Amino acid sequence: MSELPGIVVNGASGRMGQMLVRLVSENPACRLVGALERAGHDWIGRDIGTAMGGAELGVTVTDDALDAMSRAQAVIDFTAPAATVPLAEIAAQARAVHVIGTTGLDEDDIAKLDAAARHAVMVRAGNMSFGVNLLTKLTETVARALDVEFDIEIVEAHHKHKVDAPSGTALMLGEAAAEGRGVRLTDVADRGRDGITGAREEGHIGFSAIRGGDIVGEHDVIFAGPGERIILRHVATDRAIFARGAVKAALWGIGRKPGAYDMMDVLGL
Ligand SMILES: NC(=O)c1ccc[n+]([C@@H]2O[C@H](COP(=O)([O-])OP(=O)(O)OC[C@H]3O[C@@H](n4cnc5c(N)ncnc54)[C@H](O)[C@@H]3O)[C@@H](O)[C@H]2O)c1
């Protein structure tokens, strides 16, 4: 019998990293073969299972991405742009699937990721849950059906540790709304209002971000028209929804043609 596909988790000590280590090591369809952390992290050299406060998993936390990737068919990466961009080159060299949940990437970062995706499979999404990807489809459909009399506002809420705004999900939803409207999001996005802003511009898509406590992730897409409002909402209550999507994406990507994919491709939406 052939060996199960090996998966590395980058940012293994993080909120998402620990969730992914658990899901990958419990999944009968794959094996956890590596746990990566940034250089200097306290957990380097320790077994990832015991570092997380559980049973030993036989995988030592390392900052050596080249070595970890030599045993892997895929790497799942929910970290930060400064970690994800260099890892993309290493994953491409190893011809391993790179599943990217990291948000806060700028245009330059995305150009570098796209270059790496010419050599290996990359699956990237600002949100890996089934529910949000379905909501993204619905957002595009509703935006296409309504005219510009309906103002589109995206309101998101996340925990107090989140470092980027708008969230990756909010931007995904904004892109879908813009696509439905037949415009470019960069031309119509209002990403922060303060002071005497003037009246709202017709056709713009607004973003608002709430940060507090331990909110896992909540997104409303509001279509505010004359005399009525349509509100599409997703509420995440468990990070496992993102991790499950990421593991699914890793297994889906193995053996596929190199290229840049997203969760819509994985889920067939
Ligand atoms: N796409 C999705 O479905 C989804 C879902 C949840 C979170 N996220 C995104 O995932 C990312 C991580 O979220 P989190 O809540 O787990 O954060 P976190 O702060 O708990 O974890 C981040 C991890 O990345 C590691 N890291 C940071 N910089 C690094 C570097 N330069 N090199 C190597 N490792 C580095 C940290 O040590 C830490 O382990 C964020 O960008 C977040 O927005 C995406």
Ligand SMILES: O=C(O)C1=N[C@H](C(=O)O)CCC1
């Ligand atoms: O906790 C986070 O950080 C999350 N980030 C993603 C985003 O930016 O949309 C997905 C939801 C949780």
